[in-house]
């Protein structure tokens with residue numbers, strides 16, 4: 057069995073984001089990391105591999121900087137590393153990316169696919185279901201846990217009354233929410249092995265898939281509006297002013 | 310605010326990808342498992358056992374040693390590990406230094422094949438803790454005059470004497486003890502349960518509170534013959550260990566200094582006095598830019614020494630200079646950072662006073678600041694000034 061994990065490299069959630077000429081300035085991003093939900097997906101995939109066996113292939117699409125992400129995945133236990141080289145990844149829309157990922161998944165021979173429910177940068181949230189649709193797989197979203205149960209897999213996801221367990225068989229896609237366990241820390245042995253592991257670079261042409269034209273055009277990025285400065289009131293005499301502001305401006309009472 | 314490691318000259322870009330991955334691994338460990346617990350560990354005066362487990366799992370104990378379950382990383386990587394650990398706390402770095410450079414290294418370099426196979430894998434995994442007994446109550450800077458002695462009783466050795474200030478002593482399964490056998494300094498492996506051996510903890514430290522410091526007491530302590538380290542005699546034994554540990558400290562001190570700088574910069578930007586952030590005043594900027602200057606120099610020193618260690622082109626005096634300089638500036642930076650934090654600087658909400666108190670120990674152990682000056686003085690002039698006796 058081959059398990060694929062779809063991973064996206066995003067600016068670390070602690071990194072400062074600056075916008076330059078209407079676009080996020082990638083050169084100013086001090087730290088790139090796994091998208092957080094992808095970490096849960098990777099950890100769950102590693103755990104599944106530990107009980108069910110098989111091989112784990114880590115797949116990412118993006119520019120050359122993404123190779124670091126694959127090495128990090130290898131350091132915690134990914135067996136095969138696939139880099140879909142797409143320097144222009146930011147110009148592609150979600151469907152185009154899904155086509156690339158789906159083609160790579162098919163080429164890898166994976167029948168069980170893990171990914172995050174959404175990426176921390178674009179938050180589009182369509183990769184899991186989109187890839188599942190393209191490869192004709194079942195898809196469970198907002199998953200927190202996956203267990204192998206002989207014939208297939210049981211995925212735990214939230215329901216209106218608590219949690220539900222959904223049984224699926226391969227091919228299937230699990231789009232992860234916060235999982236049960238944080239991604240494991242690598243160790244030196246894993247890091248040394250990761251260094252030696254080859255990265256397979258697959259170009260769009262090599263994948264032989266027609267991704268069509270982007271149907272989405274981003275006009276510009278802009279930073280969130282700055283918060284207005286706080287206001288400070290002291291002493292009993294300001295009570296009525298504060299109450300007035302809470303009622304008329306903040307609409308909280 | 311997340312920690313931002315000051316690296317003004319991009320020195321880390323000189324590291325290999327593997328060294329950077331090791332750095333990130335240890336940095337994450339420190340962020341997630343050390344910083345949230347360190348103040349509690351200091352208040353209770355304990356070294357949390359889960360840190361031992363984590364260090365073993367990560368594979369950073371005895372990292373530059375090859376074989377016997379050790380990682381075989383570069384000395385540069387070992388330096389980076391020390392730096393990241395000491396950014397958390399000098400006590401944590403002390404644990405790793407003692408385990409790797411002072412307890413595992415002598416077995417690895419001077420031990421028999423059986424000793425290596427028996428001890429090293431369990432020490433690399435953290436299952437067994439090691440300590441290093443050189444200093445005695447009356448012999449600190451001049452360990453050559455130590456009085457702890459071993460006698461050959463035919464079937465076994467008998468150890469008598471006492472060591473003091475021994476990091477990890479009480480929690481160690483394995484002690485590397487330096488003692489005189491027929492007047493010559495030799496290394497012995499003493500195990501926790503050997504008869505006549507005890508390791509009471511020393512209490513009341515204002516520094517390195519999250520590190521265990523102990524006495525080692527030997528009263529007719531009987532140890533088997535195969536516990537002598539066969540391949541070294543004289544002060545060269547302990548000094549080779551110290552060279553490696555001191556090298557690690559020269560990186561470690563940079564980590565402590567970076568932590569203090571980080572805190573001082575953030576604090577000075579947010580603290581308003583006389584209607585402006587104190588960071589906007591020239592006197593404060595002068596302090597911050599001095600810290601930046603010294604940290605940058607210390608980073609370059611540590612990195613270059615790492616390259617020399619890896620190339621095998623170093624001399625001990627170069628290690629003395631780096632240990633002395635980097636601990637010295639780290640301690641001064643901690644003091645300046647404490648000053649910039651004003652009264653807040655004395656609280657355990659900030660890391661600086663803890664680093665400052667820790668660095669006082671770091672300045673003293675592994676050769677005091679002045680002993681390193683004397684080592685350099687002898688190197689420059691060819692005249693030893695340790696003692697009046699020649």
Ligand SMILES: Cc1cc2nc3c(=O)[nH]c(=O)nc-3n(C[C@H](O)[C@H](O)[C@H](O)COP(=O)(O)OP(=O)(O)OC[C@H]3O[C@@H](n4cnc5c(N)ncnc54)[C@H](O)[C@@H]3O)c2cc1C
Pocket residue numbers: 407441442443444448449450451473474475476477517522670673674675676677678679680683694695696
């Ligand atoms: C927290 C902690 C942990 C330690 N862990 C260990 C350990 O694991 N194993 C171990 O063996 N030891 C350990 N030590 C001991 C440490 O190595 C010694 O404290 C150190 O070598 C200094 O010895 P001393 O304290 O006896 O000081 P002294 O040697 O008495 O020095 C006192 C002062 O005199 C100065 N001085 C001494 N000789 C001269 C001279 N000739 N000329 C000019 N000045 C001189 C020194 O520089 C210093 O300023 C530890 C110490 C501490 C504080």
